[in-house]
Amino acid sequence: MGDKHVDTPSDERSLATRIWGLLGSIKFAVGALLLIAAASVYGAMTPPAQATEKVWHSLWYRSLLGIILLSAVVCTVDRFDGVLKRIRSPRVGVATKVVQALRGYKRVRFKGTTEGAAAALTSHFSRARYSVLVEDSEDGGVSLLARKGMSKLLGAPIVHVSLVVIIAATIWGVSPSLGSYRQVIQIREGEFTHERHSGIWVGCDDFEIVYSEETLSEPAHADIKTYYKVSEYISKVTFYEEVALAEAERIVETIPQTEPREGSDWPFTLAVEAKRDKGGVAPHIGGSLVGLRATDRAAIRVNQPAHVQGHDFYQQSCDIRALRVTVTTAKGARESHDISLRLDRERGVSYQPTLVPLLIEERGTSDGNDETPAMAQMPGRLVGVTAFAQRFEKGMPLTAGQHMAPSPAVRLEEISIDEAGQVLGQQLGWVQEGQAMSVGAGRFAFDETIYDTVLEVRRQPGVWLLIVGFAISGVGLILAFWVPMREIRAKIISQAGEVEVLFGIPRSYRGDDVSEIVAGAVKALRGVEPLGGSRRRAT
């Protein structure tokens, strides 16, 4: 019968020990760090849309990060006992040959006593803020260990602990199951949004873009020396809570197509100010009435988010969505309209208004003899906005370039129908924001540009822990790199009325101050008459 190999518990421990040893190995850590650096280069050079899936959120990249983190933990756990022992209970009494093997070894001889030499050295190092430990050695003589800056040894473990804290905070911050949340909401000026996750209602009272004038370093034309760039985006918002209609400060009506429906994941509901008629407040567009009470107000800017009920609201972007115009007809009827805009990327990212016929002169006010039969069917003289320019000056719209101050304008056209029934437009001219144009007996005014503000809502429960992790890492780095650590060993041996003092510095120390430290200690042996000594070439 042959021997049957059986896995014994000792084999399993051996494998576990080997893995533990590998993870705790600095060489392994160095290799892993360089590997993830190379992987990060690959990810950084990959287009973002692919990089997220192929690299940053991939299993292999996250596994690499996890291995490095595990390695840091194992390194720390493995070595922490040794670090603590070295700080709290260092080995003081050592054999003479140990001191002789240290770098910077120096031997001096004096007339005097062991006690006198020990006292002089202790006093010298204590004045230089070293902590001094003195102990009798087994092979005779007195061993002295002077140390300072030993907290340096705690630097690396503290930094490793901070990595664990930072990773934990990151995981907490990106895990919906642990309370983190992220959503983008869009609100038109004067309208309201209900962000469903937080339950918060947000009303955009006003949105403003502030421009600043800058000097062009390379003007395209001699007369164009400045350009205008965005200096600030400001969303003035009010936060509300839902209350009963009877207690409400404001009543809004939801926009039906944005209401939550079964199976829909539409994340927010839009609403407008509810209209009042003779009977009071009533739905006007088929939505539901909601009562709101203000709880907070904020002016949200980039770098100045609002913090409300555990959620942060960041200014993300904005868009021009509509143009508010007011038409006053010949008979004095006055009505405001919001003309929506759409982005036409084919025409170089320009905004195109929706053509909405606006009655400016009622039928009978000024009928023309050249009116077509088709036009006779119309309620009166109609105008429409057919173009929009963000920058308009000297009678000309600018479709490109930023070297004129933002000054929105709309092009007004009169809408008519020919005998064939085709809609025609006759340009009446440009109307700048805040100005008006008379059309016959009526009046068209371009009141303002209506913006949508886009806010990002975030709930980040782990941010405070992230800051704590950063602070811990700062402490660890300062200890590890900026605290000077010094250890000096001295062996004092009494020999026939003379004292021989051996000095040595552990190899890990560097620097020119090694010999200075020892020289200072030798000088400290005052009153002990030097007889001579030697310095051994360090190996």
Next chain:
Amino acid sequence: MGTQQLEFLEMRMYMLALPAFVLGGVVLLAHLLLAGRSARTFWVGWGFILVGLLALVTSLVARGLQPATPRLPLTTMFEITVLVQMGAAGTLLVVLPRAKELRSAGPFVLAVVAALWAYGYSKHSPPEQELVPALKSAWLQIHVATAVLSYGPLFMSGVTAAMATVMYLAGGRYTEPRLPAEDGGEALPSVADRFEEWTYRIIAFGFPWLTALIVTGAIWANYAWGRAWGFDPKEMWSAVTWLIYVAYLHARLRSGWRGLQASALAFSGLLAMIVTYLLVNWLVEVFHLDSLHSYAD
């Protein structure tokens, strides 16, 4: 002082910095090769570097006073390049008096500073009157200050690492332990070893600031964009730089890596830093990447 006068002062001081640095390098070379390493010639060279540094400081101050609302000039590529020159020159001023054996690195570091000067000159533009919204934050000053304190020293450490690498590869007298001044004394490390040692010391100063640079950037990003880390190319390359230096420090401190390997790894950290600081925006354009870090251009 009016705006035109401030513009004049800004450019004149910037133009003064280059000849000051060049003269500093020339005098240091003379100190090393011709003047028997006399203290006087060293301090003359050191003085020229100081003049160059002060000229850069004056240039930046004049630039910062030009906008209608004076502010620290910390945003354009020109301004950042001036700050990095200041960091490298400042590191030289601190290190060279302490490390006599490192003085031969001085002319090379100044050559790098001169190259940065030329790059900054090519990127010069009038100071912006107003910052873009994302830059309007107190974190801008903190983040850029840590950049100066890290990039400046790390640039110098990259030069010393490169020199050490060349010395180790060349061998010969550069890698032989030096005889002590006295008989029976301790042998002194070789020239290459001293360069490698000082490379470590400078990195040990600059690395915590590099970490602070990344941390402050993350905190600022959270305020500005609602996320501390977005895997932006600039962010990732700064992480790559950090990882290389972490690997270097671990290898040197624990694994007993010294000499050629350590120097080569330290030099690769400088290369990554150059990509992060200078080349990322170009890479973004060439490889059609997205980056939010384009304000400095």
